[in-house]
Structure formats: C-alpha cells, structure tokens
Amino acid sequence: MTSPTEGPGDIGAEWLRTAGPDSDVVMSSRVRLARNLAGFPFLPKASREDRRQILDIARRNVLDAALAKQVMWVDLADSPTLERQVLVERHLISRQHAKGDEPRAVAVSSPDERLAIMVNEEDHMRIQVMRSGLALSEAFDHIDSVDDSIESRLEYAFSPRFGFLTACPTNVGTGIRVSVMLHLPGLKLAGEIDKVRRAAKGMSLAVRGFYGEGSDAVGDIYQISNQTTLGRTERQVLDDFERQIIPKVIEYERHARRTLIQMRRTLVEDRTHRALGALRSARLLAADEALQLLSLVRLGLMLNLFSSDGPELADVSRLMLLTQPAHLQKAIGRTLDQAQRRIARADLVRAEIDRGRR
Amino acid sequence: MKCDHCDNEATVHEVTVEKGKKLEKHLCEHCAQEQGLAVKSHTSINALLTKYVMSSASSQQEAVRVCCEGCGMDYAEFRQHGLLGCPECYSSFEEQIGPLLERAHEGGTHHIGKTPRRSGGSVDRQHMLAGLRRQLSEAVAAEHYERAAELRDAMRSMGHEQDAGDDDGGVGRARARSEDDA
Numbered sequence: 138m139t140s141p142t143e144g145p146g147d148i149g150a151e152w153l154r155t156a157g158p159d160s161d162v163v164m165s166s167r168v169r170l171a172r173n174l175a176g177f178p179f180l181p182k183a184s185r186e187d188r189r190q191i192l193d194i195a196r197r198n199v200l201d202a203a204l205a206k207q208v209m210w211v212d213l214a215d216s217p218t219l220e221r222q223v224l225v226e227r228h229l230i231s232r233q234h235a236k237g238d239e240p241r242a243v244a245v246s247s248p249d250e251r252l253a254i255m256v257n258e259e260d261h262m263r264i265q266v267m268r269s270g271l272a273l274s275e276a277f278d279h280i281d282s283v284d285d286s287i288e289s290r291l292e293y294a295f296s297p298r299f300g301f302l303t304a305c306p307t308n309v310g311t312g313i314r315v316s317v318m319l320h321l322p323g324l325k326l327a328g329e330i331d332k333v334r335r336a337a338k339g340m341s342l343a344v345r346g347f348y349g350e351g352s353d354a355v356g357d358i359y360q361i362s363n364q365t366t367l368g369r370t371e372r373q374v375l376d377d378f379e380r381q382i383i384p385k386v387i388e389y390e391r392h393a394r395r396t397l398i399q400m401r402r403t404l405v406e407d408r409t410h411r412a413l414g415a416l417r418s419a420r421l422l423a424a425d426e427a428l429q430l431l432s433l434v435r436l437g438l439m440l441n442l443f444s445s446d447g448p449e450l451a452d453v454s455r456l457m458l459l460t461q462p463a464h465l466q467k468a469i470g471r472t473l474d475q476a477q478r479r480i481a482r483a484d485l486v487r488a489e490i491d492r493g494r495r
Numbered sequence: 496m497k498c499d500h501c502d503n504e505a506t507v508h509e510v511t512v513e514k515g516k517k518l519e520k521h522l523c524e525h526c527a528q529e530q531g532l533a534v535k536s537h538t539s540i541n542a543l544l545t546k547y548v549m550s551s552a553s554s555q556q557e558a559v560r561v562c563c564e565g566c567g568m569d570y571a572e573f574r575q576h577g578l579l580g581c582p583e584c585y586s587s588f589e590e591q592i593g594p595l596l597e598r599a600h601e602g603g604t605h606h607i608g609k610t611p612r613r614s615g616g617s618v619d620r621q622h623m624l625a626g627l628r629r630q631l632s633e634a635v636a637a638e639h640y641e642r643a644a645e646l647r648d649a650m651r652s653m654g655h656e657q658d659a660g661d662d663d664g665g666v667g668r669a670r671a672r673s674e675d676d677a
C-alpha cells in the first residue's frame with residue numbers, strides 16, 4: 138500500500154486545492170452514489186463471510202475497471218488507527234467507516250484523490266467524486282462514467298419502482314448525495330449565517346458545519362447537501378444546487394464581504410491581521426483554534442488585506458489539513474497526546490505558514 | 496463535549512436562533528444521523544416511523560408480523576434500526592414503506608433517475624414511465640406545479656414528448672422557472 142499522505146510540501150487532497158470556479162466561496166463539490174450488489178443481504182444482515190465476498194468482488198472489479206491512472210486499495214481492517222484517521226481527515230472515508238474490525242476497504246484514485254469508493258460502509262459501495270471549487274457537473278459526469286464502468290462488470294440491486302436499493306430508505310432511488318463545502322467567514326462575521334438556512338429552506342437540503350477536533354463549530358466552513366433521492370432525477374438534484382441555492386449563497390457571502398470592507402474595514406483588518414500574527418507567533422495551538430485562525434487568514438487573502446506581507450493561499454489551505462490531529466502526528470512521525478500536539482502544531486504552523494514566500 | 500442523547504463524543508453541532516432564542520444541539524455522528532440534523536423540512540426516517548406508527552397504529556400492528564423471505568427481517572426490526580436487511584425487503588415491505596418513502600422524499604414515490612444498462616430493457620422503461628405518469632397526475636391534482644414541471648422534464652428526457660403533454664407542458668415549465676428566479 139502506498140501512503141495517502143505525502144510530506145508537508147505536497148498535498149493531494151482535491152478539496153483543499155483552492156482552485157476552480159468560485160473558489161473564493163466554494164471550497165469543494167462532491168457527488169456520492171450509494172450502490173449495493175444484487176444477491177447479497179445489505180450490511181446489517183450480512184455475515185462476516187458475506188462481507189468478505191462482497192469485498193473480494195468489489196476489489197477485483199474496481200481494480201480491473203482501471204478507473205484512474207492509479208488506484209490505491211486500502212483494507213481498513215488491517216490499517217492502523219492513525220492511517221484510518223488520516224483518511225477521515227482527507228474526506229476519503231466517513232468516521233463510521235474508520236471504526237470496527239469487519240472486512241471493509243476504500244479505493245482511492247492516486248495521487249489526485251478525486252475518486253474514492255468505500256466498500257462495506259452502510260452500503261456495499263459508496264462511490265464519491267470530489268472537485269475543487271464549484272464543479273458539480275464535472276463531478277457528476279465523472280462519477281456517472283465510473284458507475285457505468287463498475288455496473289458493466291457486476292450487477293447492482295435495482296428495482297424499477299424504487300431504483301437503486303439501499304440499506305437506508307432515505308438513500309433509495311438515485312442513491313445520490315450532492316454536497317458543496319462553503320467558506321462563509323463574511324456571513325459569519327456579519328452575523329448573517331442564518332441567511333443560508335433560509336435560502337435552503339423548503340428545498341429539503343441539509344446545512345451542517347464542518348468540525349475539527351473539539352466540539353465547537355470552527356473554520357466558518359459549512360456543507361450543504363440534498364436529502365431527497367426518490368422521484369427526482371440526478372440532474373434535477375444538481376440543478377437545485379447549480380442554478381438555485383449555491384449562486385444565492387455565493388452572492389450573499391460576497392455581498393457580506395463587500396459590505397464589511399465598506400462599512401467595517403478596520404474591524405476586518407484587525408481580525409485578519411491578528412489571526413495571521415497569532416499563527417506566526419503561537420507556541421501552543423489547538424486544532425480548532427488553528428482552523429479558525431486559518432479561516433480568517435484565508436478571508437484576508439481573498440480580500441487582499443495583507444499587501445506583500447501575507448502568506449501564500451496554498452500554504453494556508455495546506456495547513457487547514459496538516460493541523461488536523463492525525464495529519465499532524467503523521468508529519469511528526471509518532472503519536473502525541475493532546476498537550477504535545479498543541480506544541481507540535483504551533484511549531485508546524487510557524488515553519489510552514491510562510492513557506493511559499495521564502 | 497458529550498452527545499445530548501448518549502455518552503459518545505459530540506461531533507455534530509447545530510445552533511438555531513428562533514424568535515430570539517438560541518437552541519443548541521450537540522450530537523454524536525450516530526444520533527445526528529438519527530435526528531437527520533438538517534433544515535426543518537427534512538424529517539428523518541426514524542421520526543417518520545414514529546409519526547407514521549402513531550397515525551396508523553392498527554395497520555402497523557399487523558405489519559410488525561410481516562417478514563422478509565430474503566433475509567428474515569421483520570418490520571419491527573426495521574422500525575428499530577431504520578435499516579433494511581436486503582434488496583428483497585423493499586418488495587416484502589412495499590405496502591408499509593411506500594407512504595414512509597413518500598414523506599421522506601418530498602412526495603417522490605417512484606424512481607425516475609438513472610437505470611442500470613444491464614437491466615435497461617423496455618420493461619423497466621415502461622415501469623418508469625408508468626410511475627412518472629402516476630406521479631405527474633398526483634402532482635397536478637395537488638397543485639404542485641413546480642414538481643409537475645420537473646416530472647414533465649424527466650419524461651421529456653426519456654424521449655417521451657407525447658407523454659409529457661406537449662401543449663401545456665412547456666408553459667408549466669416556463670412558469671415554474673420564472674417563479675424560482677423571482
């Protein structure tokens with residue numbers, strides 16, 4: 138197995154590349170499809186032997202299908218806890234998938250990590266494609282062809298009435314889950330984050346925060362995803378995002394940023410410069426604190442508030458991931474307790490934040 | 496911080512401000528999923544199950560004894576966990592979960608999306624068109640014009656201009672779009 142993490146200098150994670158359309162607000166776009174093999178029970182009723190067979194079938198066919206230049210297969214039951222946690226932080230597997238010792242795996246396209254297929258999570262297969270910025274159509278076209286290619290090799294559980302059959306009835310039908318990760322520090326600073334909820338209201342979309350190590354909402358990062366999978370086509374679900382909700386949210390956030398600059402420039406300058414100062418000089422940093430500070434610096438960069446004194450956006454984005462607990466320990470090369478992590482995290486941030494300027 | 500409902504670490508947090516009051520929820524991944532932590536319009540399967548069971552208690556009593564031949568799961572077990580046991584469960588419990596799905600999916604009762612190529616023969620297509628037609632008439636009867644327009648779009652994309660009702664279909668669609676843009 139190749140390691141999914143490179144050194145601190147290189148980062149594969151597509152969702153943190155901060156490139157692509159509208160990436161000042163939209164960090165990443167993701168599409169996921171839930172699929173189950175015909176002829177096997179769903180996982181709640183699957184024996185260990187069933188799971189092993191499903192895993193074998195999936196491995197053979199996913200690897201044979203040549204879905205990317207290079208596909209890395211990770212048997213999670215044999216992986217150390219830290220490796221699994223790294224995959225969670227990279228958004229390649231769910232928290233749930235990281236737990237337990239039942240036969241299960243993830244296949245990841247390498248090195249771009251755009252494609253990930255979880256095997257034996259809640260469904261036999263959960264295929265996911267991720268893109269930087271707002272690129273849902275591209276993500277969907279990609280996942281659609283991956284799905285076709287897998288389906289040409291094995292038989293999915295499907296019914297004409299209910300569509301693709303899933304363990305949980307909330308996913309049945311298309312089995313599609315579209316989600317967009319948004320950076321909304323402007324709305325947060327302006328106290329208008331509720332606008333997002335209102336925009337999503339009546340559309341059966343879920344709005345969630347994205348959370349670090351501790352318990353509080355951090356980083357001003359939000360995720361919006363669909364809830365309805367039956368009775369609508371994949372394109373209709375995508376349309377809700379691309380034509381309605383996301384353009385609205387982008388406009389709200391940009392408007393909030395503009396207004397903040399016009400009306401409360403000093404406040405925004407103060408917050409963003411303080412955040413940068415803290416990152417450059419802190420000796421102890423908690424994961425949540427680091428993410429929140431990085432979020433403010435990202436805002437400062439988007440608003441051109443640092444002139445020539447600012448860090449590179451790529452370094453800020455990279456640190457959003459590298460300051461997460463598992464990545465940090467992997468970079469250091471050993472497990473650390475929470476107190477040790479705070480020291481190591483502050484050291485790492487001081488060493489890396491101005492890497493691109495040197 | 497602990498989950499509001501169990502001893503697990505809370506990983507999902509939601510703060511809602513309603514009428515000046517701040518409501519906080521701190522849940523573990525599992526409980527958050529159960530609660531379907533989301534905007535209000537979405538109701539989780541478990542919440543739906545509870546409501547549905549309360550509103551039609553007698554028929555559910557019988558349903559509890561229905562057992563899936565594919566995997567041996569009974570309806571009570573599904574109600575407990577919210578997860579089905581095998582693909583056959585969908586036909587075994589079709590009568591029970593039909594109304595449930597309709598609520599969970601905003602009125603959606605039939606699949607109208609992608610079909611596997613392997614089974615993409617004319618029979619499945621006919622099924623899907625039948626389902627579409629039924630949902631369309633339901634949507635029109637309930638005056639859900641936006642949804643009706645979506646269903647017409649879906650029929651059109653399957654190459655059934657005729658079924659989509661060419662005369663009023665275009666108008667209905669244009670209307671829905673302009674309302675959205677307003």
Ligand SMILES: [Zn+2]
Pocket residue numbers: 498499500501502503522523524525526527
């Ligand atoms: Zn809990």
Ligand SMILES: [Zn+2]
Pocket residue numbers: 563564565566567568579580581582583584585587
């Ligand atoms: Zn069953």
